[in-house]
Amino acid sequence: MTTVAGGQIAPAAAGLPVVPGTPTLPFDVERVRADFPILRRTVRGKPLVYLDNAATTQKPQAVIDALTAYYTGINANVHRGVHELSERATEAYEAARARVQAFFHAAHAHEVVFTRNATESINLVARSFARPRLQPGDEVLITAMEHHSNIVPWQLACEATGATIRVAPIDDRGALIVDEFARLLGPRTVIAAVSHMSNALGTVNPAAEIVALAHRHGVPVLLDGSQAAYHMAVDVQALDCDFYVATGHKLYGPTGIGVLVGKTEHLEAMPPFLGGGDMIRSVSFERSTWNDLPYKFEAGTPNIAGAVGLHAALDYLGAAGFEAVAAHERDLLAYGTAALQDVPGLRIIGTAPSKASILSFVIDGMHPHDIGTIVDREGVAVRTGHHCAQPVMERFGIPATARASLAMYNTRADLDALVGALHRVREVLG
Amino acid sequence: MPDLDDLYQEVILDHNRRPRNFHTLAGASHQAEGYNPLCGDRLTLYLRVEDGIITDVGFVGSGCAISKASASLMTDAIKGRSVADARALFTRFHGMVTTPPDVEVEDLGKLSALAGVREFPVRVKCASLAWHTLEAALSRAGKDQV
Numbered sequence: 030m031t032t033v034a035g036g037q038i039a040p041a042a043a044g045l046p047v048v049p050g051t052p053t054l055p056f057d058v059e060r061v062r063a064d065f066p067i068l069r070r071t072v073r074g075k076p077l078v079y080l081d082n083a084a085t086t087q088k089p090q091a092v093i094d095a096l097t098a099y100y101t102g103i104n105a106n107v108h109r110g111v112h113e114l115s116e117r118a119t120e121a122y123e124a125a126r127a128r129v130q131a132f133f134h135a136a137h138a139h140e141v142v143f144t145r146n147a148t149e150s151i152n153l154v155a156r157s158f159a160r161p162r163l164q165p166g167d168e169v170l171i172t173a174m175e176h177h178s179n180i181v182p183w184q185l186a187c188e189a190t191g192a193t194i195r196v197a198p199i200d201d202r203g204a205l206i207v208d209e210f211a212r213l214l215g216p217r218t219v220i221a222a223v224s225h226m227s228n229a230l231g232t233v234n235p236a237a238e239i240v241a242l243a244h245r246h247g248v249p250v251l252l253d254g255s256q257a258a259y260h261m262a263v264d265v266q267a268l269d270c271d272f273y274v275a276t277g278h279k280l281y282g283p284t285g286i287g288v289l290v291g292k293t294e295h296l297e298a299m300p301p302f303l304g305g306g307d308m309i310r311s312v313s314f315e316r317s318t319w320n321d322l323p324y325k326f327e328a329g330t331p332n333i334a335g336a337v338g339l340h341a342a343l344d345y346l347g348a349a350g351f352e353a354v355a356a357h358e359r360d361l362l363a364y365g366t367a368a369l370q371d372v373p374g375l376r377i378i379g380t381a382p383s384k385a386s387i388l389s390f391v392i393d394g395m396h397p398h399d400i401g402t403i404v405d406r407e408g409v410a411v412r413t414g415h416h417c418a419q420p421v422m423e424r425f426g427i428p429a430t431a432r433a434s435l436a437m438y439n440t441r442a443d444l445d446a447l448v449g450a451l452h453r454v455r456e457v458l459g
Numbered sequence: 460m461p462d463l464d465d466l467y468q469e470v471i472l473d474h475n476r477r478p479r480n481f482h483t484l485a486g487a488s489h490q491a492e493g494y495n496p497l498c499g500d501r502l503t504l505y506l507r508v509e510d511g512i513i514t515d516v517g518f519v520g521s522g523c524a525i526s527k528a529s530a531s532l533m534t535d536a537i538k539g540r541s542v543a544d545a546r547a548l549f550t551r552f553h554g555m556v557t558t559p560p561d562v563e564v565e566d567l568g569k570l571s572a573l574a575g576v577r578e579f580p581v582r583v584k585c586a587s588l589a590w591h592t593l594e595a596a597l598s599r600a601g602k603d604q605v
Contacts, residue, residue, distance in 0.1 A: 396523035398498045399467075402579060406463050414498050428499025428521060457467050458475070458524060 075408030230379030231387025
């Protein structure tokens with residue numbers, strides 16, 4: 030049912046068998062772009078230059094088609110009816126779960142819980158895993174580069190239990206100071222929640238090292254993969270993380286579908302997050318018993334179409350091949366970093382040695398908000414503001430940045446357009 | 460399509476580059492802090508009110524060109540006016556920036572330079588921040604935040 034983009038991607042990049050004698054094609058960004066219909070539209074009379082991928086990515090035709098195919102031919106509720114459509118819908122929904130399992134290399138399909146987004150996944154863990162364990166004086170360890178969604182759920186859990194949040198610092202480049210993180214791990218640490226990749230700075234954290242350090246203290250780790258998951262291959266077993274969260278709409282999939290990948294031992298021991306249909310085995314007015322994993326955490330009718338769309342998106346990403354995507358985006362990041370130096374007074378925020386696909390910057394005497402409005406007139410979409418990471422802005426002593434963020438369909442020409450538009454900012458603001 | 464020049468008029472660029480009354484005010488009788496968490500614009504407004512007249516005004520802070528120019532233009536416009544007049548001006552200003560772009564609005568002198576934000580809905584808050592801060596300062600003497 031899901032459509033694979035394999036036919037439109039270079040065979041080598043797609044990891045498909047290469048027929049002897051056929052030349053191996055490099056990553057062909059123009060062919061990738063052709064798969065994303067929105068990239069053909071114009072904005073304010075100019076070709077769309079979409080550089081707000083860290084907020085959400087655009088969707089390939091394969092995802093759009095999968096959604097249409099689902100609603101056109103299969104739509105029914107899951108895990109309920111005995112009729113043909115319900116069986117087909119259940120199959121499609123569970124096939125999506127298996128695809129997510131394979132994508133993140135989870136040990137079991139039941140370790141994949143579908144949620145609305147990464148935020149809900151973190152809230153689920155904060156509520157059902159952390160909160161019952163937290164005692165007054167206990168600690169939750171996060172880092173100074175977290176998105177608000179990996180701060181606030183822990184604050185709520187701490188406020189309810191008398192626990193406190195500890196924050197591992199970052200250096201002036203925006204890299205986590207791993208020694209400080211290690212120092213903050215202790216007997217009172219109940220969980221560590223760390224971004225795999227920063228949305229505001231682009232920093233890629235040494236996730237495996239962080240998990241190993243925490244485990245040495247018996248501390249479980251949640252990794253927020255909202256940004257990392259669409260830029261690099263993620264193997265939760267190799268990372269050995271206890272929880273990994275991601276959101277579908279940044280993985281080139283639909284909005285409203287997210288995932289929590291958790292270790293069986295934790296998920297089994299956790300009480301439900303939300304109550305309702307599908308998450309129960311039996312209900313009486315006296316008491317109810319909970320369903321098996323992962324359904325215990327999926328109360329109510331789930332986003333079936335969203336899961337089906339995510340399946341198609343992961344197939345598309347898989348066919349493109351992370352190695353090829355990552356190499357292409359590395360080239361763009363290096364090119365963009367150099368090209369931005371051409372803009373007088375521009376300073377990049379976030380220069381960690383290990384970073385990916387994010388160019389956050391400020392320009393002397395020009396507020397990011399004005400930059401965003403003016404480059405938009407040139408058809409260039411960037412994000413301006415604090416990027417839901419106010420503590421990061423505070424760390425760097427700035428109110429906001431402008432941020433260009435990359436995805437597989439971006440080109441050097443997109444970055445040239447950005448630089449051109451930034452010169453226009455100076456003309457307008459004088 | 461609305462033109463960028465409608466938004467970034469010369470008056471606005473001038474007030475952004477050289478904001479008027481851009482200072483703290485010793486002996487202020489009213490003060491409030493304005494903050495727009497969406498874009499991080501932040502300003503502190505100081506007023507000296509004597510016998511119902513705003514005799515002096517100052518502001519400090521950081522923000523985009525629109526918010527800074529709006530604060531600067533506002534301080535010029537309210538200095539020497541009665542509190543009642545300043546409030547009435549806020550009502551008229553608010554009306555101007557929230558009227559649909561194709562509808563004619565009254566001439567508010569230099570403040571009319573900000574009428575262009577109507578074409579840019581997400582920027583209306585930038586233009587209004589200083590005025591909301593003024594209202595907060597006037598309605599509650601002492602420190603306050605909007």
